[in-house]
Amino acid sequence: MxxxxxxxxxxxxxxxxxxESAFALEQVTIFTELKQNELLLHGLYYSVDPYMRxxxxxxxxxxxxxxxxxxxxxxxxxxxxASNSSAFRPGDLVLGQLAWATEMVVKAESVSKIDTTDALxxxxxxxxxxxxxxxxxxxxxxxxxxxxETVVISGAAGAVGTVVGQIAKIKGCKAIGIVGSDEKSxxxxxxxxxxxxxxxxxxxxxxxxxxLACPDGVDVYYDNVGGDIxxxxxxxxxxxxxxxxxxxxxxxxxxxxxxxxxxxxLLLTRxxxxxxxxxxxxxxxxxxxxxxxSKWLRDEKIESSETVLEGFENLPKALIGLFSGKNTGKMxxxxxx
Amino acid sequence: MxxxxxxxxxxxxxxxxxxESAFALEQVTIFTELKQNELLLHGLYYSVDPYMRxxxxxxxxxxxxxxxxxxxxxxxxxxxxASNSSAFRPGDLVLGQLAWATEMVVKAESVSKIDTTDALxxxxxxxxxxxxxxxxxxxxxxxxxxxxETVVISGAAGAVGTVVGQIAKIKGCKAIGIVGSDEKSxxxxxxxxxxxxxxxxxxxxxxxxxxLACPDGVDVYYDNVGGDIxxxxxxxxxxxxxxxxxxxxxxxxxxxxxxxxxxxxLLLTRxxxxxxxxxxxxxxxxxxxxxxxSKWLRDEKIESSETVLEGFENLPKALIGLFSGKNTGKMxxxxxx
Numbered sequence: 001m002x003x004x005x006x007x008x009x010x011x012x013x014x015x016x017x018x019x020e021s022a023f024a025l026e027q028v029t030i031f032t033e034l035k036q037n038e039l040l041l042h043g044l045y046y047s048v049d050p051y052m053r054x055x056x057x058x059x060x061x062x063x064x065x066x067x068x069x070x071x072x073x074x075x076x077x078x079x080x081x082a083s084n085s086s087a088f089r090p091g092d093l094v095l096g097q098l099a100w101a102t103e104m105v106v107k108a109e110s111v112s113k114i115d116t117t118d119a120l121x122x123x124x125x126x127x128x129x130x131x132x133x134x135x136x137x138x139x140x141x142x143x144x145x146x147x148x149e150t151v152v153i154s155g156a157a158g159a160v161g162t163v164v165g166q167i168a169k170i171k172g173c174k175a176i177g178i179v180g181s182d183e184k185s186x187x188x189x190x191x192x193x194x195x196x197x198x199x200x201x202x203x204x205x206x207x208x209x210x211x212l213a214c215p216d217g218v219d220v221y222y223d224n225v226g227g228d229i230x231x232x233x234x235x236x237x238x239x240x241x242x243x244x245x246x247x248x249x250x251x252x253x254x255x256x257x258x259x260x261x262x263x264x265x266l267l268l269t270r271x272x273x274x275x276x277x278x279x280x281x282x283x284x285x286x287x288x289x290x291x292x293x294s295k296w297l298r299d300e301k302i303e304s305s306e307t308v309l310e311g312f313e314n315l316p317k318a319l320i321g322l323f324s325g326k327n328t329g330k331m332x333x334x335x336x337x
Numbered sequence: 338m339x340x341x342x343x344x345x346x347x348x349x350x351x352x353x354x355x356x357e358s359a360f361a362l363e364q365v366t367i368f369t370e371l372k373q374n375e376l377l378l379h380g381l382y383y384s385v386d387p388y389m390r391x392x393x394x395x396x397x398x399x400x401x402x403x404x405x406x407x408x409x410x411x412x413x414x415x416x417x418x419a420s421n422s423s424a425f426r427p428g429d430l431v432l433g434q435l436a437w438a439t440e441m442v443v444k445a446e447s448v449s450k451i452d453t454t455d456a457l458x459x460x461x462x463x464x465x466x467x468x469x470x471x472x473x474x475x476x477x478x479x480x481x482x483x484x485x486e487t488v489v490i491s492g493a494a495g496a497v498g499t500v501v502g503q504i505a506k507i508k509g510c511k512a513i514g515i516v517g518s519d520e521k522s523x524x525x526x527x528x529x530x531x532x533x534x535x536x537x538x539x540x541x542x543x544x545x546x547x548x549l550a551c552p553d554g555v556d557v558y559y560d561n562v563g564g565d566i567x568x569x570x571x572x573x574x575x576x577x578x579x580x581x582x583x584x585x586x587x588x589x590x591x592x593x594x595x596x597x598x599x600x601x602x603l604l605l606t607r608x609x610x611x612x613x614x615x616x617x618x619x620x621x622x623x624x625x626x627x628x629x630x631s632k633w634l635r636d637e638k639i640e641s642s643e644t645v646l647e648g649f650e651n652l653p654k655a656l657i658g659l660f661s662g663k664n665t666g667k668m669x670x671x672x673x674x
Contacts, residue, residue, distance in 0.1 A: 054606070226601050240618070245605040258599045264563050265595075268582040268613035269391070276605035281577070 001032045007101035008315055010066045013058055017253045017323055022056065023072070023316040030103055034084035037108050041078035043312070044093070046100060046333040047125040048319040049074065049159075050224075053252040063278075071099035072315070075130060077114065077121050078104075079337075088113070095124050100315050102335060118298055126330035127163060127304040128293055130279055135163035136289045137282040138244045140171075142275045143220040147172030150214045152233050155224030156197065157184035159305075159330035160246060164222045165194045166302040173220075176213050178206075178229055180325045187328060192305070206232035217241070225250045231261060237272055245276040253323060305329025312336070338369045344408045344438035345652055350395050354590045354660055359393065360409070360653040367440055371421035374445050378415035380649070381430070383437060383670040384462040385656040386411065386496075387561075390589040400615075408436035409652070412467060414451065414458050415441075416674075425450070432461050437652050439672060455635055463667035464500060464641040465630055467616055472500035473626045474619040475581040477508075479612045480557040484509030487551045489570050492561030493534065494521035496642075496667035497583060501559045502531045503639040510557075513550050515543075515566055517662045524665060529642070543569035554578070562587045568598060574609055582613040590660060642666025649673070 005028050014022045032040055052074060055066045066072055076098035080088050085108035088094065096111035098104060114124045126132065138160075145151055151168040155161045156177025165188060168175040177188045177197040185197040196213045203209045210218070210233055217238035223230050226248030237243070251258050267274060282289070296302040307327040309318045312335040322331055342365050351359045369377055389411060392403045403409055413435040417425050422445035425431065433448035435441060451461045463469065475497075482488055488505040492498045493514025502525060505512040514525045514534040522534040533550045540546045547555070547570055554575035560567050563585030574580070588595050604611060619626070633639045644664040646655045649672040659668055 223601070226599065230601065245601055248602045248605055251599065251602055258602075259596050260599045262563065262588065262595045262597045263600070264560070264567065264582055264611075264613070265585045265588055266613075267611060268585055271612075271614050271618055273610070273612040274601075274604060275608075275610040276601070276603075277608050281608055 002029050003032055003103060005030045005101055005103040006312065007071045007099060009069050009071050010056060012068070013056060016255050018053070018056060018320055020316045020320070025313065030105060032082065034082060034105065037085050038105055039080050039085060039088055039108055039111070040082040041094065041098070041104050041106060042081045043076050043078045043098070043102055043335050044337065045077040045122045045125055046315055046335070047075040048315065048322060048331050048333065049130070050247050050249045050252065050322050052319060071101055073097055073099050075125050077125060093121055102312055118294065122306060122332055123304050125332060126159060126306060127297060127302065128290060131159045131330055132163050132293045133286060133289055134246060134279045135160045135167060136293060137279060138246045138277060139164050139167050139220070139222055141282065142244045142277060143222060143242050145171050145173045145220050149219035150174045150176065150216055151220040151222060152176045152178065152210065152214065152218045153222045154178045154229050154233065155247065155249060156188050156194065157328050158224060159327070161224055162188065162192050162305045162329050163302065165192050169193050170296060170301055184328060200229055207235045210236050220244065222246060227251055227258065227260070234263060234266060237270055240271045243272060243274040245274060249323065307331050309333050339366050340369055340440060342367050342438055342440040343649065344436060346406050346408050347393060347403045349405070350393060353592050355390070355393060355657055357653045357657070362650065367442060369419065369442070371419060371442065374422050375442055376417055376422060376425055376445055376448070377419040378431065378435070378441050378443060379418045380413050380415045380435070380439055380672050381674065382414040382459050382462055383652055383672070384412040385652065385659060385668050385670065387584050387586045387589065387659050389656060408438055410434055410436050412462050414462060430458055439649055455631065459643060459669055460641050462669060463496060463643060464634060464639065465627060468496045468667055469500050469630045470623060470626055471583060471616045472497045472504060473630060474616060475583045475614060476501050476504050476557070476559055478619065479581045479614060480559060480579050482508050482510045482557045486556035487511045487513065487553055488557040488559060489513045489515065489547065489551065489555045490559045491515045491566050491570065492584065492586060493525050493531065494665050495561060496664070498561055499525065499529050499642045499666050500639065502529050506530050507633060507638055521665060537566055544572045547573050557581065559583060564588055564595065564597070571600060571603060574607055577608050580609060580611040582611060586660065643669055645669050645671050647671050
């Protein structure tokens with residue numbers, strides 16, 4: 001038996017901002033004779049994330065690059081269409097690091113079942129998945145905010161940013177967001193409870209605006225974007241403050257090594273800690289984090305935010321859109337059920 | 338009663354590398370009628386340190402700038418010439434943050450007696466003073482080296498650098514020093530037990546030389562200098578490595594904000610921690626550190642290194658010399674006894 005499926009492969013390693021020509025949509029035939037312990041999956045929700053840009057380049061990093069002419073991959077929620085594993089039944093919803101394909105055959109151990117009793121399926125990609133965990137560990141374990149402190153978040157209307165701001169509020173901090181549009185500025189205050197927000201695109205002197213919004217200075221800077229925005233925040237950092245390096249999306253498409261003011265003298269004279277991380281550094285603590293996040297979600301102390309593009313064929317467009325801020329919250333592609 | 342004394346005052350705030358015209362040697366008359374609890378001191382050893390350059394500028398920092406037309410000050414060891422305090426007797430040796438003056442009247446509580454039973458007087462300025470403490474806390478509390486790891490030290494033949502390398506060896510690490518002359522290169526290996534050393538002035542491709550000296554990568558980088566040298570070290574940092582920002586002497590005399598490659602993407606993809614500090618952040622732990630350093634000194638596991646300029650009049654020259662690497666180890670000016 002066989003079925004037709006579609007998948008996106010990486011055709012070339014882009015220079016600068018990728019466009020859709022980096023990807024090719026292929027028609028493939030999938031043989032559905034499942035071996036022992038295999039599942040046939042139908043993709044439902046596909047996560048697109050800024051870190052994928054790094055994997056599209058060939059540079060050495062601690063996540064291997066995507067292979068050329070092979071399917072792109074990422075966090076995907078799928079429905080089990082057929083199972084030759086005693087652990088899964090048709091109709092089960094599963095989560096895994098899977099190919100950008102409409103249907104696929106995988107080993108049962110490469111996915112885990114998700115529970116949709118209290119959370120939407122897509123929330124397992126976002127607030128209860130890598131996004132929420134990244135916000136949680138970066139802010140709490142590196143940023144170590146204390147009640148009453150000021151937390152500034154760049155990319156504040158993005159997937160991770162909206163969660164960081166809400167956790168900062170739960171911890172009794174002041175949350176200030178930097179965003180790229182007036183709509184996002186309004187949204188993070190009205191919907192996610194930020195104390196103030198700044199649209200960097202309409203500010204001539206961003207450092208002074210941050211100073212106005214943070215009269216006591218900045219104690220924690222949760223950085224998703226890097227570049228000039230971070231330069232402006234850093235001028236306002238307090239003595240013994242912390243900078244959490246979560247993302248540098250403004251630099252991911254740079255064609256040359258970006259240059260800027262050297263920051264070490266500032267970190268030195270103000271005794272600042274700056275630390276980069278990837279969420280898997282905290283893998284052993286995932287269960288406690290998911291328990292906290294689930295409880296906050298049930299208690300309506302945090303809420304999830306998603307930008308959903310309908311249609312498998314929109315995966316490249318969704319990923320590219322991240323680099324021009326097309327999303328609010330988690331960017332997800334939803335395939336036909 | 339009065340005596341004649343000399344002192345150096347700060348005449349102007351220099352731009353770029355300071356020269357001796359920034360200082361003026363003044364003749365002053367000191368009245369030696371001591372009030373209750375006052376001491377008359379005769380200066381013996383004067384510490385000059387890179388951080389003093391920052392205090393010569395008017396910029397806001399967490400140590401107040403030196404005042405214009407007022408005496409320079411720093412760590413000084415002095416002999417009590419006369420005392421109106423029950424806690425001190427003539428002949429006692431004391432340490433304090435004191436003026437660059439040959440004689441001075443101070444309150445008794447502004448100095449502390451030093452014990453020269455097991456250590457030379459000048460060692461209380463260096464290895465048992467701020468220098469040793471800076472090396473100790475930066476390396477052990479921020480760098481957190483584990484046995485078998487590789488520690489790279491810039492400014493390795495300087496006051497702090499020589500101590501950092503020796504503590505790294507005590508902790509079972511590999512110590513690699515970066516220095517500015519072949520003499521210093523030889524010295525840190527032969528006298529201070531560094532495993533390898535690199536003269537950055539004779540290397541065309543410093544990053545590759547560091548890679549050769551550190552085949553397993555760099556786990557801790559103890560940075561005293563900043564700038565291009567640090568750029569080269571950073572290319573070799575390991576995943577989850579630590580960068581201790583102790584000094585940035587290559588940038589202290591910059592006339593404009595120095596620019597360089599943005600480092601956040603590297604810190605992010607390699608999960609690196611970078612932290613600035615000043616030694617007083619660890620004040621509550623000074624006693625245990627001094628106990629460790631004293632024991633290592635007694636057991637001959639570390640040794641002190643000093644460059645001594647004779648003559649009070651050489652204070653400005655000694656300070657300026659730090660910025661062209663005139664010193665090996667701690668730079669001290671010794672006045673006539």
